[in-house]
Amino acid sequence: MANGITVQAPAPPAARRMTMQKLMRRRSTTALALALPLILLISGLVIYPAFFAMYLSMLDRKMETFTGMRNILFLMHFDTFWMVVKQSCIFALSAVFFKALIGFVTSHLVHNLPPKGQRKWRGMLLVPWVIPTAMSTIAWFWLFDPAYSAINWILAKFGIGPVPWLGVTSWARFSVILVNVWYGAPFFLIMYLAALKSVPDQLYEAAAIDGANWWQKVWYVTLPMMRNIIAITMLFSLIVTFANFDIVRILTAGGPVDSTHVFATWAFSLGIQGNNIPMGASVSLFMLPILGVAAFFILRDINRRGSSV
Amino acid sequence: MSAIAAEIKAEVPAKRGSLKRSRRWALVWSYVFLIMFAVFFLMPPVYMLIMGLKSSGEIASMSNPWWVFHPTLDNFIALLTSEQYLTFFRNSAVISLAVVAITMLIAVPAAFSLGRMKFWGSTTLAAGVFLTYLVPDTLLFIPLFKIMAWVHDTTGIALLNHWWALIIIYPTLTVPFCTWIMIGYFQSIPKELDEAALIDGAGYIQMLTKIFLPVALPGIIAATIFAFTVSWSEFLYPMAFTVSADQLVLPVGIVTTLIKGDVYNWGQIMAACLMGAAPPLIIYAFLMDYYIAGLTAGATKG
Structure with missing residues (x-):
């Protein structure tokens, strides 16, 4: 491993950091893009409804006035x-x-x-x-x-x-x-x-x-x-x-x-x-x-x- | 030395004999109890079959309920030619297949990203995915009902009482768990494999499609089976969101339209249940190992 690096030493440090940064950026953006549908689905159809249920539970029967803990x-x-x-x-x-x-x-x-x-x-x-x-x-x-x-x-x-x-x-x-x-x-x-x-x-x-x-x-x-x-x-x-x-x-x-x-x-x-x-x-x-x-x-x-x- | 050896040798046969005998008794008792449990576990499906093969006349005569005296396929034929039952079946099939496709399209890339491409917050997100799997449908159906009504009011898209709307809702049941087991499968693949791919100049997407998908195929099959059986048997969401007879899926259709008739046509209901249970059972019969792998993966893989 160490041997391989010393033999090749392909780029000066600055340039290598650049490509590393680029790679990191590409990597995390790709990762986020791949996980995005999941995040949208969960936040839109699980987490939001769960909190919406809490809000709903505080309304009156006709769902017009806010009644707090009355229910x-x-x-x-x-x-x-x-x-x-x-x-x-x-x-x-x-x-x-x-x-x-x-x-x-x-x-x-x-x-x-x-x-x-x-x-x-x-x-x-x-x-x-x-x-x-x-x-x-x-x-x-x-x-x-x-x-x-x-x-x-x-x-x-x-x-x-x-x-x-x-x-x-x-x-x-x-x-x-x-x-x-x-x-x-x-x-x-x-x-x-x-x-x-x-x-x-x-x-x-x-x-x-x-x-x-x-x-x-x-x-x-x-x-x-x-x-x-x-x-x-x-x-x-x-x-x-x-x-x-x-x-x-x-x-x-x-x-x-x-x-x-x-x-x-x-x-x-x-x-x-x-x-x-x-x-x-x-x-x-x-x-x-x-x-x-x-x-x-x-x-x-x-x-x-x-x-x- | 040799005397001791001889002594041991002399003792061994007798001991092995008693051990063998006690093993055999343990085996016999195992079988006895297992048969008892099997009778308990298989009673309802067997009963479905018996009743499905009976004519209404034979059921009404209240003869031995555990035996068919005049087996007939009339109930099955009646169902397979009934417009309504075929509609339920088609709705269920289209929904389940669509949900499986959507689930895999969302879960596999997400699992790859969370399991193999560590990024800021990926571990937290993975744990969060698992927690959402624990949020039951019984907690979400009321807010979802209200949200669907609200969507109708604001955009004019009618989601309630339309079977295809279930295709949007069901992935909430399947995606978290499928993502979770796929994360487990992806993490079990050796790290050297993606390093080799990176050195060969493959991008992340290529890495996923060319290396991870083929290697994790057992996991994908297990997740697919899970998604299919869950969407096939889901009962609460269709019960809450669909009403009209032509919009129902199989489980709800059998319960509401076949049972609430004036006459309980039990032979037909049981035949309908049996045929409705057939797709998951057939998949299970052929892919039992994948099915069980998927079941146990949730708790044992991390």
Whole structure:
């Protein structure tokens, strides 16, 4: 490298600095030009609307006068709002927990299989994630249908009475979570399987030599090695589940009596269907805190990764 | 020395036998539980197929819902000859293909610029791109709705209730994530490659098209699949922005027009869902490895 420079030494220092400057200028302008469409798209259709939502939430119903925090204060005194907050949290936390649990268990089961068969099983188990949610939820809707329920048909064979899957509050809450878990668990399975494959075999061998049993291997080897991926997957999933719309919308549309509404579906029914756009915007903005927390952790993760490279 | 060796040798077979047996039991149990999970995971799509093959009469008779006694393709034929269903399908297809094209045209150059041509603020911008991926559509649909109405009022261009307007909106769902995974792919390409290209006198654009695109082809395929499946299955934006039956895309069309009829024609609805789910499923069946690479790239590549 140094040798090459001394041999060639093609230009006097001043001229070389000129070309370097030119190159830098050309380089950064090209780079900016290449990234410009992305910057325009994000600022125009993501960042601007996000701030516009904050402005909208401060208008009155006719969107003529500025009312400040009145919409937010109104929501605070509204029982349905607190029910939606509670339901959103129950929905997101329990769904993510069970997705992670099922993903963890199934990934271990698949990992146990001989390598030849793994591909087939992995392919089969990821199907729920591939089918568009709107369409699979319609199938679930009918599996839960009070008159024709195919699940109740099977349960009846075991003498279990007809379950009102979507008709009663507690069962409806259970059903939306169940469908969400069904849809999201395969994603966890894939992520955890990828993580499992990256754990070096030597660690398990060492643990086996030290006399560790299966539980100890999971607790002291697998979990610490997978900690990062478990955390980041759960964080992603928490955001997506918190903001979920289609499953609740199609399955229950918020019913019975608004008891299964989450932020997104309630914002939709207030803002678009109820034609009260500022109120809908206010409701949807309550998703921001969870986003902020997630953003904090993810940025920290990115920065740490950046400095370690 | 030899005595010890003999002792070990004598012990080994018995131990290996028990180990083998416990492994085999672990395998059997794995299969048992996996079959249970597979039944749970595959229940809705299988149910779609069963119901799609049934006639309305057979469904109404409430016989065994898990078996088809008189399979018929009537539902599928009825849908494929129905003007309305084909319109939904065409809308979905045109939107998805256009969005894939736009997404790749925006994301690939941007990822190249952010990942390989370091400039002032490029790292911050890359992190920002990822954060925008986390901003959900459920937060943006109300302001976007208002903005579209506003555009109509000021310029006279009607964006609401027109399917092509979704082509402008969908890239917000696809571009951030595609850029992010492409940054990962581009960064994994050795630095020597672009140095060699620079020495040979290639410009940056040439470098991108001649070297980076071919080398990062797996990433591009993964990003394309992601963009297609996301735009094919998006539900909230079309639900909020389109109303008329001829402007709907597949997921919304099935939910609103087929379900809200007076009679629930479930056989047809299930057949419609199955055919609607077919394009992503077919892509997945053929390109599973790319699909999974795209899924895992988001969290594992940085």
